[in-house]
Amino acid sequence: xxxxxxxxLVREYFANTAHAGDLRGGATAYIDDQGIRLRLSATEDEGRxxxxxxxxxxxPHVIAACExxxxxxxxxxxxxxxxxxxxxxxxxxSVPVEKTGRILVLEDAVRSLARSLGAGSVP
Numbered sequence: 001x002x003x004x005x006x007x008x009l010v011r012e013y014f015a016n017t018a019h020a021g022d023l024r025g026g027a028t029a030y031i032d033d034q035g036i037r038l039r040l041s042a043t044e045d046e047g048r049x050x051x052x053x054x055x056x057x058x059x060p061h062v063i064a065a066c067e068x069x070x071x072x073x074x075x076x077x078x079x080x081x082x083x084x085x086x087x088x089x090x091x092x093x094s095v096p097v098e099k100t101g102r103i104l105v106l107e108d109a110v111r112s113l114a115r116s117l118g119a120g121s122v123p
Contacts, residue, residue: 007094010064017063019070023053027116031109034101036062038109040069044078044117062102065089069110081114 006014026043036058043050052074054066068089073080086107089095095103 005096006060006064009068010060010093013064013067013071013093014060017067019053019067019074020055020063021053022055023051026051027113029109029112029116031105031112033105033108036102036105038062038066038106040066040109040113042113042117047078049074049076049078049080049117058102059099061093061095061099062106064093065095065103065106068093069106078114078117081110081117084110 022039023041023043026041028039028041030039031037036056038058039055041051041053052070054070056063056066069084073084084107086100086103089103089106090097090100
């Protein structure tokens with residue numbers, strides 16, 4: 001077993017944050033909780049997420065999780081945001097269980113962004 005707390009996918013997403021930044025116009029969600037701050041921004045065209053961007057102040061797992069989210073949902077229908085589950089990121093990025101709350105903050109931000117976009121029924 002490795003002592004490295006970050007798997008290869010976390011390192012890849014953390015090193016390649018193509019979606020980091022801001023979008024002008026569109027919808028924005030901001031959450032400041034559990035020692036992290038997240039801002040998600042999205043533009044939509046004809047019901048599809050045209051662009052996603054994030055700003056994240058947190059650990060490498062949180063930053064990698066934001067990039068994972070953007071890369072998986074950009075170009076998808078807006079209503080697909082309701083399918084986002086923190087458990088998927090926890091599994092894919094091997095996030096330690098003690099950081100679950102931080103990834104749940106991202107899930108809350110995604111739900112808020114979906115409401116801002118008017119992406120149908122979001123739990």
